[in-house]
Amino acid sequence: LMPTNDPRMAARLHVDAPLDGREIALDEARSHYLRNVLRLQPGARIAVFNARDGEYEASIAAAGKRGSRLAIGARRREPAAEPELWLCFAPIKRARLDAMIEKATELGVSRLVPVVTQHTNMDRVNIERLGAIAVEAAEQSERLSVPEIAAPVDFAELLAAWARPRPLIVGDETGGGAPIGAALSDLRAPVAVLVGPEGGFARREIELLARQDFVRRVGLGPRILKADTAAIAMLAIVQAMIGDGAAPPRFIAADAAS
Amino acid sequence: LMPTNDPRMAARLHVDAPLDGREIALDEARSHYLRNVLRLQPGARIAVFNARDGEYEASIAAAGKRGSRLAIGARRREPAAEPELWLCFAPIKRARLDAMIEKATELGVSRLVPVVTQHTNMDRVNIERLGAIAVEAAEQSERLSVPEIAAPVDFAELLAAWARPRPLIVGDETGGGAPIGAALSDLRAPVAVLVGPEGGFARREIELLARQDFVRRVGLGPRILKADTAAIAMLAIVQAMIGDGAAPPRFIAADAAS
Numbered sequence: 001l002m003p004t005n006d007p008r009m010a011a012r013l014h015v016d017a018p019l020d021g022r023e024i025a026l027d028e029a030r031s032h033y034l035r036n037v038l039r040l041q042p043g044a045r046i047a048v049f050n051a052r053d054g055e056y057e058a059s060i061a062a063a064g065k066r067g068s069r070l071a072i073g074a075r076r077r078e079p080a081a082e083p084e085l086w087l088c089f090a091p092i093k094r095a096r097l098d099a100m101i102e103k104a105t106e107l108g109v110s111r112l113v114p115v116v117t118q119h120t121n122m123d124r125v126n127i128e129r130l131g132a133i134a135v136e137a138a139e140q141s142e143r144l145s146v147p148e149i150a151a152p153v154d155f156a157e158l159l160a161a162w163a164r165p166r167p168l169i170v171g172d173e174t175g176g177g178a179p180i181g182a183a184l185s186d187l188r189a190p191v192a193v194l195v196g197p198e199g200g201f202a203r204r205e206i207e208l209l210a211r212q213d214f215v216r217r218v219g220l221g222p223r224i225l226k227a228d229t230a231a232i233a234m235l236a237i238v239q240a241m242i243g244d245g246a247a248p249p250r251f252i253a254a255d256a257a258s
Numbered sequence: 259l260m261p262t263n264d265p266r267m268a269a270r271l272h273v274d275a276p277l278d279g280r281e282i283a284l285d286e287a288r289s290h291y292l293r294n295v296l297r298l299q300p301g302a303r304i305a306v307f308n309a310r311d312g313e314y315e316a317s318i319a320a321a322g323k324r325g326s327r328l329a330i331g332a333r334r335r336e337p338a339a340e341p342e343l344w345l346c347f348a349p350i351k352r353a354r355l356d357a358m359i360e361k362a363t364e365l366g367v368s369r370l371v372p373v374v375t376q377h378t379n380m381d382r383v384n385i386e387r388l389g390a391i392a393v394e395a396a397e398q399s400e401r402l403s404v405p406e407i408a409a410p411v412d413f414a415e416l417l418a419a420w421a422r423p424r425p426l427i428v429g430d431e432t433g434g435g436a437p438i439g440a441a442l443s444d445l446r447a448p449v450a451v452l453v454g455p456e457g458g459f460a461r462r463e464i465e466l467l468a469r470q471d472f473v474r475r476v477g478l479g480p481r482i483l484k485a486d487t488a489a490i491a492m493l494a495i496v497q498a499m500i501g502d503g504a505a506p507p508r509f510i511a512a513d514a515a516s
Contacts, residue, residue: 102487103484103487106481106482106487108481140484142480142481175507179504179505180498181499181503219503219507221497221502222400222505226360229364229490233491239479240438240479240491240495240499243479244479245439245477248480249477249481
């Protein structure tokens with residue numbers, strides 16, 4: 001994969017530092033990536049962004065073992081946060097979890113909420129790794145913000161402290177929900193999506209869900225989807241039907257080299 | 259993951275043999291799976307299915323090293339092929355390709371068409387492995403058919419021999435297409451979806467696409483999606499808006515054990 005979609009830029013990096021100054025210092029990890037992975041020399045042009053400042057051109061001013069310095073150039077884009085869209089998820093096996101975080105970020109989630117359910121194994125959850133995956137997916141997908149990763153929350157607490165009236169959309173394999181297409185024609189953003197663990201929700205969790213006025217159980221068609229597939233499908237459908245799916249692509253691709 | 263969604267059945271297997279007889283022989287691979295992976299004993303109940311006969315109960319009649327025999331019981335479901343939905347894809351890196359095939363199968367594709375483009379590396383494509391992934395995903399997602407995997411076809415030939423008027427939906431990152439939600443309100447199934455390789459389509463391929471009256475370029479929102487994410491998103495949106503997304507789940511899940 002290319003480090004950036006824009007052939008004029010050698011990389012696209014999320015940086016926390018304010019971008020309206022003349023120069024910023026990069027941390028060791030990002031310096032290492034530019035110098036040893038992408039093998040960029042001083043003077044190379046890259047793009048840097050964060051949700052507060054938008055996206056700027058930058059060039060490598062100095063590259064050393066302890067860190068690099070970037071000279072900040074012209075602003076390329078105004079700041080623009082992703083519209084609110086939450087994914088609440090019970091952590092699943094590592095490879096599937098990583099892919100789910102990557103794809104949820106590409107699809108524009110603003111907030112990722114790990115949920116501890118009865119059948120969840122939290123040992124496998126490394127919040128820091130999930131954050132790194134989200135940053136990389138934000139960089140590659142031309143986002144201007146990185147999704148927030150919430151602290152893990154217990155399932156019952158998630159429901160008890162819910163920010164009403166935000167609808168919480170849950171896939172329902174029992175046939176108890178309206179098809180997602182019909183259900184969404186009745187809802188407006190912002191919404192949240194919830195997916196369970198590999199073993200499904202426990203009986204008392206299903207009963208708790210059924211008692212919440214903000215929960216919308218939806219049908220996802222005749223086939224049974226894995227948790228990660230269900231999450232990606234629901235997010236894609238939400239964006240296309242009531243999200244920012246009608247917004248034009250942020251990056252106008254140059255024709256690919258032939 | 260559970261070998262089956264139905265707690266009354268120890269496994270769910272796709273088998274080619276006719277299911278209307280009294281007994282069938284299982285090949286070595288499936289026999290090995292039942293005996294050594296699931297550790298099932300003679301008498302264990304499983305479900306077997308294929309597109310021609312539907313789904314039947316079966317029990318293990320004899321298990322040996324060279325193969326097992328199944329006694330076929332009552333029919334559980336009438337045959338029901340998935341509605342036509344094609345995914346045409348330029349093969350991508352192995353892990354992403356495998357996940358794309360799995361998720362496309364869960365989402366109900368009827369036909370998977372590997373497409374050779376200028377930026378495609380076909381060395382990495384093992385059609386037999388893709389077939390095995392599709393069978394496993396069909397078994398776990400309660401499908402009654404397995405997607406057909408077509409022989410790889412050259413990009414120009416795919417377009418030149420296209421089965422008009424079937425619309426071919428292509429994600430467009432240049433802003434040249436209507437948003438997918440709006441585009442689909444104008445289309446009816448069956449449709450096909452096309453995704454390119456990691457490096458994108460070559461310039462002459464983009465020009466070829468632009469000349470086809472059956473190609474519908476669609477916008478997928480402001481962010482740039484990886485090829486596998488775009489494929490999964492487009493298939494999910496197609497099913498929800500003009501596919502079988504309104505059909506009830508085939509499997510009525512028993513409450514999960516608590």
